[in-house]
Amino acid sequence: MSDAHKLLVLAGDGIGPEVMREVARIVHWMSAHRGLKLEITEELVGAASLAAHGVPIRDEVIELARQSDAVLFGSVGDPAWSHVGFDKRPEVAILKLRKELELFANLRPAKLFDALIDASALKPEVVRGLDLMIVRETVGGIYFGEPRGIETLPDGSRRGINTEVYTTSEIERVARVAFDLARKRDNRVCSVEKCNVMESGLLWKEVVTDIHKREYSDVQLSHMLADNCAMQLVRDPNQFDVIVTGNLFGDILSDLASMLTGSLGMLPSATLGPARADGKRNALYEPIHGSAPDIAGKGIANPLAQILSFAMLLRYSLNRGEDADLIETAVSNVLASGLRTGDIMSPGMARVGTEMMGQAVLREMEKLA
Amino acid sequence: MSDAHKLLVLAGDGIGPEVMREVARIVHWMSAHRGLKLEITEELVGAASLAAHGVPIRDEVIELARQSDAVLFGSVGDPAWSHVGFDKRPEVAILKLRKELELFANLRPAKLFDALIDASALKPEVVRGLDLMIVRETVGGIYFGEPRGIETLPDGSRRGINTEVYTTSEIERVARVAFDLARKRDNRVCSVEKCNVMESGLLWKEVVTDIHKREYSDVQLSHMLADNCAMQLVRDPNQFDVIVTGNLFGDILSDLASMLTGSLGMLPSATLGPARADGKRNALYEPIHGSAPDIAGKGIANPLAQILSFAMLLRYSLNRGEDADLIETAVSNVLASGLRTGDIMSPGMARVGTEMMGQAVLREMEKLA
Ligand SMILES: [Mg+2]
Ligand SMILES: [Mg+2]
The missing domain is CATH 3.40.718.10 (Isopropylmalate Dehydrogenase)
Structure with missing residues (x-):
């Protein structure tokens, strides 16, 4: 496994774990069919880490992030922890990661899927x-x-x-x-x-x-x-x-x-650190949307921004542009076919939940591959 | 004439004098038919002042501005003076006015005329x-x-x-x-x-x-x-x-x-200074567009932003909201009738020059009054 890329997965709070599950589905398939070799570690951050360990992020997790080829981040934030002291807020997890890994360059693509053009x-x-x-x-x-x-x-x-x-x-x-x-x-x-x-x-x-x-x-x-x-x-x-x-x-x-x-729930982002001794950069990928506690656990969250964050990770940290293209094209085709989660729903489209959307993307990837 | 409002008119360079002429038409009519009492002084600023007096604005003009109830400004700037030292650039006229009169509040309306909605x-x-x-x-x-x-x-x-x-x-x-x-x-x-x-x-x-x-x-x-x-x-x-x-x-x-x-050439602005001893504020009104030297002197400039700047002046410095409404409604109706200067031209509309546009607004005001 020494040629495997080290990936740290931090699903976080709210809808984070739900949408991350749909990425896991894609990772699994890519490992089986596209020769993707990942050595994955999962850790708690945010309110989840506060509940388990009393801190928004442990130092070991930051060290793990530093030694990874990429971090795939979900989202942090939970109303239950909004009135505690500043250093105990779930959001500290992402702030600390950015600071400790010196993530100085934030990449924000604004890409419009043709099927969603009316949302603009x-x-x-x-x-x-x-x-x-x-x-x-x-x-x-x-x-x-x-x-x-x-x-x-x-x-x-x-x-x-x-x-x-x-x-x-x-x-x-x-x-x-x-x-x-x-x-x-x-x-x-x-x-x-x-x-x-x-x-x-x-x-x-x-x-x-x-x-x-x-x-x-x-x-x-x-x-x-x-x-x-x-x-x-x-x-x-x-x-x-x-x-x-x-x-x-x-x-x-x-x-x-x-x-x-017009569709903020669709957008991924990346944050990159300085070039390391091994020529790579520390890098963290996350959707721009938050933890959306109001809809967490209901199975209705849009997983596409998290999936597209993983596509960015493939492209920019693992240099697997073709795999990234495959995901992005699959997302585009699924949207063109009329499937929509609630946040991007419009008249005449078919409303689906988190899991059906994730599965539809994977089926489309299988078709395209 | 002691109850007259003191107005300083600084037409400036480029299209400034042309579009100001259309305001003069309206002022003249309002004096005759709406009881508007203005004591108007006209002065040179910008390249025009540089040519006549060797400076972008004379101290006397700044003093006049200070003692006016409002300043109606055109635009300054001339490519012929773009390579001189900083303090000899025509733009210094407006910068100095802002500074000397302490014009600290810039008012920028973004108002859309329904007839121009397609330009957005x-x-x-x-x-x-x-x-x-x-x-x-x-x-x-x-x-x-x-x-x-x-x-x-x-x-x-x-x-x-x-x-x-x-x-x-x-x-x-x-x-x-x-x-x-x-x-x-x-x-x-x-x-x-x-x-x-x-x-x-x-x-x-x-x-x-x-x-x-x-x-x-x-x-x-x-x-x-x-x-x-x-x-x-x-x-x-x-x-x-x-x-x-x-x-x-x-x-x-x-x-x-x-x-x-979508129509920057249509927009007026105001800049206000601190309240004075007489309860009024120093105030300068100007279109947001520049002197447009490329089309100056051709009679094709859009006079509406300058006219609308005068409407703002009536509303905010002279407290004549009804007169301002009259002008704004007239502009709206003229646009609805299909008249357009080149900068806002669109298919099926009637292209007119500066003077015809100004006259159309005045005719409409006469009709409405
Ligand atoms: Mg921001
Ligand atoms: Mg600006």
């Missing part, structure tokens, strides 16, 4: 074929910069302060992720900042321009101001391939891009 | 009836905070820094503008920040909540995170009445909201 608020002719990727820097920028805080002034009034900081190396490493990604896609990167009014944006633009020249001149690079990017995402989202930007702009623009699809 | 990238059923207003703080926040700059570190790499700062009083005064506006509209304010990750946002939320309780409890107040607001503007923009937010989020969200209409 945008006109079909504007949004059809949407397939862009936002790479957001996630451990730097204004959400982490010092000094920060609220101070009381001599006259009793107050002042709130946050600091945006970016260094050459922080910008370089996230830019490299974006350029590498673009090479596997349509080979275009658009770098987004506010260099017209912010020095941190000016440095961002200079560093991206410089590394492009030195290492990625085969990739097409453009620059755009963040406010214009928000406009262009609405006006003509299909102009973009890969967008790379800082923490704050990425926070806003990736959510905006997701909403263009 | 959003589905008609999502965007129909859109009528929201974004109030953006414009003299504080991260675009102005200190420390700022790019420094070189000992190892030769660099670090870019910007600082977001907001004080109680800066937040209070822009919140008041938003609440006052809401009372003239649908009486709802949504305050937008990132209080979950930024202390400056936390203070923003606390101060807005506090002033609402003390002075505006009759207005409906809600709070939203900036990334969610970007999503909601696409998903269901009609949920909003007035949005109030800081400089950076306002920069992005106001452009996003404008783009929802």
